[in-house]
Amino acid sequence: MNRVVHPIEQESFRRLRARLDTSHFPPLTRAVVERVIHSAADLDYATDLVTDEAALEKAYAALHAGAPVVVDVEMVAAGITRRETVCRLKDAEAGPGLTRSAHAVRLAYEQVGPGALWVIGCAPTALEELLTLDADPALVIGLPVGFVGAAESKAALRESGLPAVSNVSEKGGSAVAAAALNALLYHPTSYSEETS
Template sequence: MNAGCLTIKELTDAVGGGLTPRMVRHYHQLGLLPQPVRSPSNYRLYTKKDVLRLQRIVALKQQGFQLNHIRNILEVEPEADTTVNLMGQLQQQYRAVMQQISQLRQTASALEGLLGRDRHCQIMQAEVLAQLKLLDVETQAGLGGLENLWSGLDAEIHTHSEAFSESLQRLLPDLSHRSEIEQHLISQLVLTCGDVSLVSFVKLSRDAIAASREALSSSCQIVVDTQTVAAALDQTRLSHLGCQIETLIDNPHITTATEAEVAFWQHREWREKLQQVSQGCVLVVGYAPSVLVEVCEAIANQKIQPALIIGMPIGFSHAPAAKRQLMLQKIPYITVEGTLGGGALAATALNALVESLIDKPDCHCYLN
């Protein structure tokens, strides 16, 4: 065996990240990894260069890139003129992925239309499911019959109000591994945006619930990025706890993420105001990514020490980056990965924590 070379098992051990020999062989077949030299005994032999390439592949895969995207990225040198062409290819692939998501969303909507029905609709729901099995969709009459089935099911909504909790029980993934307080928090977030897929993007640090209850019980200061977020908070319950609300961008005319982002960068006094928030406060960021970036920098420089950060700004580049920075801080946090977010979600997160604290002050489920 050549000196300095690794077997396929030694290669996977060196790269880590859950990589297996079978995956390495698959990457060879896809052209992601060049074919290695062989030993006299026909064993694959790998070098440090192979380790580095595989580490890049694993890292990109963990960030959500598909294998065909990764191959295109790795084939282009950073300085090459083909980088422009690569961006065009990635844009086309992004559109294809979004089309797939749209199609899956249509399927999910159809399933939600059935599974989300409460017990009052179950008789009609059973009839619809029975008819769907027999429906001949090859004819126009069949398609009309399908519309009639949905119309019959939809007619049931006029007989009673929607039972949100019951619908959620049918649609939410298994959350039994989460505490009762976390389950309530996640359910409220889903109800706010109407999208069950949000569940997989909600991230809480292990100490987030404990930190929130301790801070709120101590009548901590609540600092929000805009007045729109402040207006969505449960001020009655917060007053009961003795928590005062402070707004960083205290201009009532700033109501969108775009306005908040520009305003925060243009006005130095609001950035200085952030540096002066009280120790042990709860920071709620629902709009401006730059606010969350500044928060993370202030924490890293030990200028502020909040008890909890609810970081859910909106944005397509800075917001996901700011959230990743947040999750690297040693401060308890609640966030929604990626571009998803908004003032309504951020306020809902805090309101759910406040509600749980007041309704169940002695609950310790989150410590298990």
């Protein structure tokens, strides 16, 4: 099923590309970078994001083969419009040394097992907890936001060697995390087509 792109979105991407040349990025990296920039109106993401095209290709295949998508908060889930997601935050409880977000990640892992795509846009502790599990993810979109632990958790993700999309700075958030996943959902099957 082809996605109908609204004229406002088309114009937004036209203006983005007029201000920033993204043509040097490989196809899926370009799709992620552009959609994240579009979601935040922040051109700095072009140099702040850290991606790997080979990892994105494998994640793209897993996603389109039906791999589960796990999110840390409902705000991320709300931004992912074309796929069901798993979010266990409502079922989670904080405990000694464990935030609700971290507990939610444990509950989600118990539910979905290995091979999922994890989309974390809010809580650095959710990302930190994921790194302690043997989740064998198809991809981790680790874009939590904040002044406490966000940059550090994303650095730990990159150091883990897991297939990932992250960024270097403290910025991030639910909208950009959802946008990165949507880039993979919306990208055409044929990479020769231009991402919109």
